[in-house]
Each structure stands twice: as structure tokens, then as C-alpha cells.
Amino acid sequence: MLDFSFLLDPTGVEEGVRYLDWVIQGLKWTLLVSIVAWCIAVCIGIWVGVGRTLPPKPIFKLVRGLCTAYVECFRNIPLLLQLFLWFYVLPEVLPVAWGNWLKQDLRHVVPWTSFFAEYVFATWGLGLYTAARVAEQIRAGIESVSAGQGQAAQSLGMSLLQRYRFVLLPQSIRLVWPVLTSECLSLFKNSSLALTIGLLELTAQTRQIADYTFRTFEIFLVSTCVYVLISLSVTWGMRAIERAIQPKWSRS
Amino acid sequence: MMLLDRIDWSMFSNNARYWAEGLGLSLALCVLSAVLGGFILGTILAMLRLSRYAIWRTIIVAYVNLMRSTPFLMVLFWFYFLIPLLVKMVSGSSGGINAFYSVLIAFSLFEGAYFSEIIRSGIQAVSEGQIQAAQALGLTVWQRYRWVVLPQAFSKMLPILLTQCIILFQDTSVVYVVGLADFMTTTKRIVERDGRIVEGYLFAATVYFLISFLASKAVDTLKKRHSR
Numbered sequence: 001m002l003d004f005s006f007l008l009d010p011t012g013v014e015e016g017v018r019y020l021d022w023v024i025q026g027l028k029w030t031l032l033v034s035i036v037a038w039c040i041a042v043c044i045g046i047w048v049g050v051g052r053t054l055p056p057k058p059i060f061k062l063v064r065g066l067c068t069a070y071v072e073c074f075r076n077i078p079l080l081l082q083l084f085l086w087f088y089v090l091p092e093v094l095p096v097a098w099g100n101w102l103k104q105d106l107r108h109v110v111p112w113t114s115f116f117a118e119y120v121f122a123t124w125g126l127g128l129y130t131a132a133r134v135a136e137q138i139r140a141g142i143e144s145v146s147a148g149q150g151q152a153a154q155s156l157g158m159s160l161l162q163r164y165r166f167v168l169l170p171q172s173i174r175l176v177w178p179v180l181t182s183e184c185l186s187l188f189k190n191s192s193l194a195l196t197i198g199l200l201e202l203t204a205q206t207r208q209i210a211d212y213t214f215r216t217f218e219i220f221l222v223s224t225c226v227y228v229l230i231s232l233s234v235t236w237g238m239r240a241i242e243r244a245i246q247p248k249w250s251r252s
Numbered sequence: 253m254m255l256l257d258r259i260d261w262s263m264f265s266n267n268a269r270y271w272a273e274g275l276g277l278s279l280a281l282c283v284l285s286a287v288l289g290g291f292i293l294g295t296i297l298a299m300l301r302l303s304r305y306a307i308w309r310t311i312i313v314a315y316v317n318l319m320r321s322t323p324f325l326m327v328l329f330w331f332y333f334l335i336p337l338l339v340k341m342v343s344g345s346s347g348g349i350n351a352f353y354s355v356l357i358a359f360s361l362f363e364g365a366y367f368s369e370i371i372r373s374g375i376q377a378v379s380e381g382q383i384q385a386a387q388a389l390g391l392t393v394w395q396r397y398r399w400v401v402l403p404q405a406f407s408k409m410l411p412i413l414l415t416q417c418i419i420l421f422q423d424t425s426v427v428y429v430v431g432l433a434d435f436m437t438t439t440k441r442i443v444e445r446d447g448r449i450v451e452g453y454l455f456a457a458t459v460y461f462l463i464s465f466l467a468s469k470a471v472d473t474l475k476k477r478h479s480r
Contacts, residue, residue: 078426084440
């Protein structure tokens with residue numbers, strides 16, 4: 001009943017390209033978006049999370065306020081709309097020359113694809129959105145490290161930067177690692193929204209193949225399995241790192 | 253200021269009715285799938301997950317993990333083409349089914365998996381002594397859940413469940429991909445017809461932001477009152 005042989009059929013759109021190649025191309029975009037967006041999310045998320053936990057001194061007031069505003073803005077607008085804001089609205093509100101560069105020249109920056117603009121906006125949007133969520137987890141982690149740790153570090157004469165770098169962050173990242181794993185998975189799943197701004201990632205390719213072949217059930221089954229397999233591998237990978245970053249005395 | 257001058261305010265008054273209808277659909281979808289999928293299905297799944305029969309536990313774990321490792325868009329597309337097929341098979345008519353119901357079913361089944369994990373941890377946080385006391389009083393499993401475990405679990409989990417509902421409200425914007433006329437889709441249509449990209453999308457963002465932000469502040473207040 002189920003027949004997967006269509007995957008090896010030529011698409012008839014491009015010379016020598018099979019439907020299977022479309023699946024692989026889609027998967028490539030999904031992974032590229034997810035990995036780079038995750039790097040952006042972690043880098044920005046840690047800084048914003050730290051910013052929200054700075055000591056209550058007047059000089060840090062502005063930083064704390066800005067970081068809170070960042071988190072509230074990016075958490076309370078749907079991701080889909082955020083992608084639209086970056087992709088459609090940003091080029092319009094920038095000075096005309098910059099806007100035109102984003103709209104026309106950005107996609108030709110690299111020679112091997114014509115989707116580069118979509119890719120950049122999808123990655124950027126997804127990364128900034130997830131950064132707000134990562135920041136909240138990091139903040140929760142830092143706040144649950146006991147206050148004595150920070151005070152002890154201070155009495156040892158450590159600077160603020162050293163306290164975060166050597167005492168607070170290592171402990172809090174260990175604490176919130178399981179939650180970061182699930183944020184990483186949501187980012188991977190959210191990458192499918194990139195299809196709304198025209199990036200042909202895995203979900204978009206799946207739909208396209210379904211439209212071309214009418215093998216809707218089979219191709220959705222294939223893609224769902226691919227998503228599940230990658231999600232499982234991410235979970236396993238993050239668990240392996242979780243074990244590796246536990247201090248030696250607490251390993252069982 | 254230049255930006256403000258360029259705004260064409262008439263687009264808001266002209267389209268207020270469409271936007272209101274779209275927002276109504278978004279809210280209806282959010283509330284219905286939170287109640288049907290989140291609270292009702294979520295509770296059933298959580299209870300089965302903690303059942304003493306291994307077969308139920310296995311099925312529910314598999315279901316929850318499948319839902320949690322698949323993008324919602326995938327689930328949405330699955331149901332969008334599967335449900336009409338199923339309806340056709342059962343009723344024999346090819347009239348099809350209202351898109352709203354397909355989407356509602358997809359949302360309910362998907363959110364049920366997420367809510368069930370929250371509810372399960374709520375159930376497990378109810379102290380052992382409570383359950384033993386209920387057993388000692390001779391309550392059946394159902395009575396235990398109905399009168400002892402679930403009321404305590406829900407009162408403890410309510411802030412987290414409501415936060416999940418706010419996330420669900422934002423997620424309803426995804427129905428844009430199947431063209432159901434929610435707030436997001438309505439915005440896109442108005443923006444494309446009138447060619448006012450900046451105002452339209454910024455307005456939509458403001459509305460989503462205000463609703464989610466105020467709702468999450470309300471949940472925070474509830475949480476504080478709870479912990480007192």
C-alpha cells in the first residue's frame with residue numbers, strides 16, 4: 001500500500017534531481033538554520049540573562065531595564081510575526097539604500113544559493129526569539145545559585161566579571177542544562193516556520209513534494225521520521241554533554 | 253516623527269471589523285484548544301501516564317514524545333489533509349469538514365501532549381500521605397483523583413498552565429499557513445491589499461504584545477497571591 005519508490009523518481013523540474021534530493025536539500029536548510037540560530041540564541045541569551053541579574057546598583061539600572069525590555073518584547077510577540085517584521089518591515093523602515101541592499105543584494109552575497117536573504121532573516125529572527133527564552137532560563141539559574149556563592153567570590157576579591165565567569169555562570173548553566181535542551185529542541189522545531197518567508201526547508205519541501213507527487217501520506221511519514229530522529233539525537237547529545245559537565249564528585 | 257507622519261490612519265478605521273473578527277477567531281481557537289486539548293485531554297493523558305498498567309504508560313509516553321519531537325506545522329499539515337480523508341471514510345460524504353475544526357483538532361491533540369507533562373508533574377507533587385489517606389478512607393482510584401489529587405495538583409499548577417495558554421495564544425498565529433482567517437492571516441491580507449506593510453505588521457505586533465504581556469502580568473499577580 002505504501003510506496004516510497006517515488007523518492008527516486010526525477011522531479012522533472014531540474015535536470016537529474018530526484019525527490020529524495022529535495023528532501024536532503026530541505027534537511028540541509030533546516031539544520032543550517034537551527035545550528036546557527038542556536039549559536040546566536042546562546043551567545044545573546046547568556047549576556048541578556050546575566051544583564052538581568054546584575055547587582056541592584058544605580059549604574060546597572062539601565063542595563064537591567066534594557067535586558068528586561070528585550071525579553072518582554074521578544075517573548076510576547078509570536079515568532080511568525082517576528083519573522084515577518086524582520087523580513088518585510090525592517091527593509092522598509094531603514095534608510096532607502098540599506099533597505100534596497102537587504103531586499104536585492106543580500107541574496108547574491110553567496111554564489112551557491114538564491115535563498116540567502118531568506119536564510120539570514122530566518123536564522124536571525126529565530127536566534128533573537130530563542131535568545132529571550134534562553135535569557136530567562138539563565139536568569140532563573142543564576143538566581144537559584146545560592147547567594148553565599150556570589151558573596152564568597154566577592155570576599156575573595158573577584159571582580160564582577162570574574163564572579164560571573166568562574167562562579168555563577170558555570171553553576172547555573174549546569175543547573176538549567178535540561179531546560180536549555182528543551183529550548184534547543186523547540187528552536188529546531190520552530191525552524192519549520194522559516195517556510196513562511198519562503199525558505200525551502202524540510203517542511204516546505206515536504207509540502208512541495210506532496211503537491212508534485214500526490215504521495216502525501218508517504219512523504220509526510222518520511223519527514224516526520226526525520227524530525228523525530230534528529231530530535232532524539234539532539235536529546236541524546238545534550239544528555240551526553242550534561243554528564244560531561246557535571247563536576248567529578250557528583251558523577252554516579 | 254517622519255514615520256508617524258507617513259502612517260495612513262484610515263487603514264485602521266476601515267479594517268477594524270476584519271481585525272476584530274480575526275482576533276475573535278484567534279481567541280476562540282486558543283480558549284477552545286486550551287480547554288479541550290490542554291485541560292481535558294491533558295489530564296486524561298497525565299492520568300493514563302501514571303496508570304498502573306504498563307501498556308497505557310508505554311502508549312502515552314510514545315504519543316507525548318512523538319508530539320514533542322515534531323514541529324507543530326507538520327502536525328497541522330497532517331491533520332489538515334488526514335481529517336477530511338477520515339471524515340470521508342466514516343460518513344461517506346465528500347463534503348469535507350470546516351477548516352476551523354481540523355485546526356482545532358490538531359491544536360488540541362498537540363497541546364494535550366505538552367499540558368499533560370505539566371499536569372503529570374503537578375500530580376506527582378501531591379504528597380504521598382494525601383494519597384495514602386484517601387486510600388485508607390476507601391476511595392476508589394477515580395474518587396481519589398476527583399476529590400483529592402486533581403484539585404491540589406491544579407491549584408499548584410495553575411500559573412504554569414496559564415502561562416502555557418499564553419504561549420498557545422501566540423502559537424495560534426501559525427494557522428496562517430493554512431489560510432484560516434485568524435488575526436495574523438487577516439493582517440497579512442489587509443497589508444497586501446492596502447500595501448501598507450509597516451503600519452499593518454507593527455499594529456499586529458502591538459496587539460499581540462499587549463494581550464500576551466498583560467496576561468502574563470496577570471499570571472504573575474496570581475502566582476504571588478498563591479505563594480502568600
